[in-house]
Each structure stands twice: as C-alpha cells, then as structure tokens.
C-alpha cells in the first residue's frame with residue numbers, strides 16, 4: 600500500500616535567526632549538568648507529561664516508537680526502587696566493576712549510595728521494546744536501541760530547557776525495574792532518570808570536557 604503523503608509544514612528561518620537561536624541553545628545546553636543532589640520540591644504532573652511528550656516526538660525505526668516511559672512519584676515505590684538499585688550497585692562497586700572502570704568514575708565521585716532515587720520528586724524510567732504484539736501478531740521493532748536513545752536525548756534536552764535537572768542513571772543490571780513497575784517481559788529497562796530541582800548545596804564535579812575538535816571532523820574547508 601502506497602504511503603499517504605501530506606505537505607511538510609516546515610518553518611524556514613533566516614540565517615540571522617538561525618545563528619541567534621543556535622547561539623542561545625548552545626549556551627543553554629552547555630549549562631546542563633548531571634545532578635546527583637536533588638531536593639524534594641514538587642514538580643507538577645503536567646510538566647512531566649509535557650517533557651515526556653517531547654521525548655515521544657523522537658524519530659524511530661519504521662515509526663514504531665519502540666519505547667515506554669514510566670513516571671514514578673509514589674514515595675513507597677521510589678523507596679523500593681532505591682533499595683533494589685542500591686543492592687545491585689553494592690555488588691557492582693564491590694565485585695562487578697573492574698579497577699579501570701572504578702578509576703574512570705573517580706572524577707565523577709559516584710558510589711553505591713543513591714539517595715536521589717527517593718528525594719527527587721519524579722523518577723522517569725525509559726524501557727525499550729524490541730518486539731511487541733499488535734492485534735495478536737508478534738512484530739519486531741527496528742533499531743530499538745537507537746530509537747530509545749533518541750527519545751532519551753530529546754527528553755533530557757526538554758527537561759533542561761524547561762528548567763528541570765536530571766541524571767542519567769543506569770543501575771546495572773536493571774531488570775528489577777521491570778518487576779517493580781509491572782512491565783512485561785518484552786520491555787527492557789533502558790535508562791532511569793531522576794527529575795526535579797538541585798538541592799541548595801548541590802555540587803557537580805569539576806570536569807574537563809572533551810573539546811568539539813576531538814569529536815568533529817570536516818571533510819574539507821568549505822571555501823578552500
């Protein structure tokens with residue numbers, strides 16, 4: 600069946616407008632830091648729904664949107680998540696992570712204790728869905744890892760842009776999240792994102808950031 604095509608409603612901007620917007624957005628995104636010290640200040644469900652909806656606009660393989668966001672604010676459930684995550688992290692930090700990995704994390708200052716999982720007002724857990732049943736038929740999704748990564752990135756950017764702090768947390772292994780959140784076997788935990796506001800005395804590691812020149816290659820000078 601041929602695709603039903605509709606006109607592309609694209610907003611064309613001037614070069615001047617583009618430069619100004621790019622500068623502003625870059626400056627804002629350079630301010631984003633992973634936050635490990637939250638306060639318990641309330642964030643409305645409406646705001647959380649909007650930033651998730653922005654994540655949900657991400658492109659995906661065959662437009663399947665192979666992800667699920669689970670938004671948790673219930674203190675009891677957050678506590679259960681913290682307990683389970685810290686149990687895994689204890690094993691990871693004391694047995695699973697090799698010295699080289701622990702060394703790489705030293706400048707970030709992480710350890711097995713994760714109080715933010717109880718303090719942050721929201722925990723947003725993103726699952727990836729590798730296959731699913733549609734009308735009783737099993738369908739494979741395409742590029743579920745890449746697609747869910749895109750949704751995660753757009754969600755994180757949305758949070759920062761609206762004024763919320765986030766952390767990309769990956770307690771490993773993460774399958775306990777599927778059980779605690781009652782998700783089916785075809786949904787694989789991908790990322791756990793505490794969302795809220797930094798505590799008053801929140802600090803972040805003073806990290807040297809890789810310069811863009813180390814991450815960008817041009818094929819040639821534009822005007823040789």
Ligand code: IYR
Pocket residue numbers: 688704707709710711768769770771
């Ligand atoms: N999941 C652990 C360890 C950890 C791993 C990486 I890679 C980080 O960038 C940060 C932490 C934890 O959350 O502590």
